[in-house]
Amino acid sequence: MLELDQLVMDFSGFRAVNGCSFKVEKGSITGLIGPNGAGKTTLFNLIAGALKPTSGCIRFLDQNVTGLSSDALFHRGLVRTFQIPHEFARLTTLENLMMVPPQQAGENLFANWLSWGKVKTGEALVEKKAWETLEFLELTHVANERAGNLSGGQKKLLELGRTMMTDAKLVLLDEPAAGVNRTLLRKLEEKIQILNRDRGYTFILIEHDMEMIEKLCHPVVCMAEGAVLIQGDFQTVRSDSRVLEAYLGETTGDAA
Numbered sequence: 001m002l003e004l005d006q007l008v009m010d011f012s013g014f015r016a017v018n019g020c021s022f023k024v025e026k027g028s029i030t031g032l033i034g035p036n037g038a039g040k041t042t043l044f045n046l047i048a049g050a051l052k053p054t055s056g057c058i059r060f061l062d063q064n065v066t067g068l069s070s071d072a073l074f075h076r077g078l079v080r081t082f083q084i085p086h087e088f089a090r091l092t093t094l095e096n097l098m099m100v101p102p103q104q105a106g107e108n109l110f111a112n113w114l115s116w117g118k119v120k121t122g123e124a125l126v127e128k129k130a131w132e133t134l135e136f137l138e139l140t141h142v143a144n145e146r147a148g149n150l151s152g153g154q155k156k157l158l159e160l161g162r163t164m165m166t167d168a169k170l171v172l173l174d175e176p177a178a179g180v181n182r183t184l185l186r187k188l189e190e191k192i193q194i195l196n197r198d199r200g201y202t203f204i205l206i207e208h209d210m211e212m213i214e215k216l217c218h219p220v221v222c223m224a225e226g227a228v229l230i231q232g233d234f235q236t237v238r239s240d241s242r243v244l245e246a247y248l249g250e251t252t253g254d255a256a
């Protein structure tokens with residue numbers, strides 16, 4: 001589904017991603033781990049179109065998408081969530097979900113003038129989908145709560161919900177476990193597994209929580225200093241001496 005070939009990203013002379021190559025199979029949940037500063041988020045920014053690589057190639061669904069904007073990639077089914085949730089704090093949970101479909105007819109002035117009936121039908125469908133998403137995520141009780149008032153875990157579920165409002169094919173999750181309590185974490189894991197198994201979502205997730213990586217991910221890709229150190233199943237990666245060395249080289253990391 002996704003193929004990264006020798007990706008490089010330089011920031012004014014500093015090489016954050018250094019010849020990174022790997023493939024993501026359709027239907028997989030790929031875990032992306034590595035010590036702080038390994039280049040994981042920068043790589044996500046390249047894949048999601050937030051940054052243009054200095055060199056290298058990205059192929060998504062057999063097409064070269066290197067340098068395409070995040071908007072163009074979104075329309076092809078590649079969506080991402082953020083380490084720090086990007087909710088619209090003053091809108092309700094329900095409204096946050098309804099904001100997602102990018103070209104819903106109700107937002108288009110000309111569509112309003114030309115075909116009011118179509119607009120109303122479109123909005124009703126979006127609202128129906130938003131309620132279904134809230135039910136799936138068990139968030140109906142906070143549907144009319146301002147998103148800014150949700151707990152950290154609920155905001156992470158909402159981020160996942162926003163990917164469900166689109167026809168996502170590949171979802172990039174940036175540290176979904178960060179700041180989430182254990183109870184909500186189990187729920188988040190369960191929802192990711194259901195979306196993968198029953199709805200065919202392919203995921204790549206960056207995570208420092210090794211329990212979550214072990215439970216959800218196959219394969220696991222470990223990055224260090226901007227490049228892929230090793231990839232394979234969790235046990236193989238966690239016991240590789242290079243991985244242990246990479247984690248020992250940092251002070252705050254959670255060694256695999």
Ligand SMILES: Nc1ncnc2c1ncn2[C@@H]1O[C@H](COP(=O)(O)OP(=O)(O)OP(=O)(O)O)[C@@H](O)[C@H]1O
Binds near residue numbers: 016036037041
């Ligand atoms: N816009 C930027 N300008 C300059 N340097 C940057 C920029 N973005 C990232 N970097 C640097 O690139 C390196 C990789 O950062 P990145 O955030 O991708 O690492 P990471 O693996 O996601 O780390 P963490 O696990 O701590 O989130 C770091 O040294 C970081 O300081």
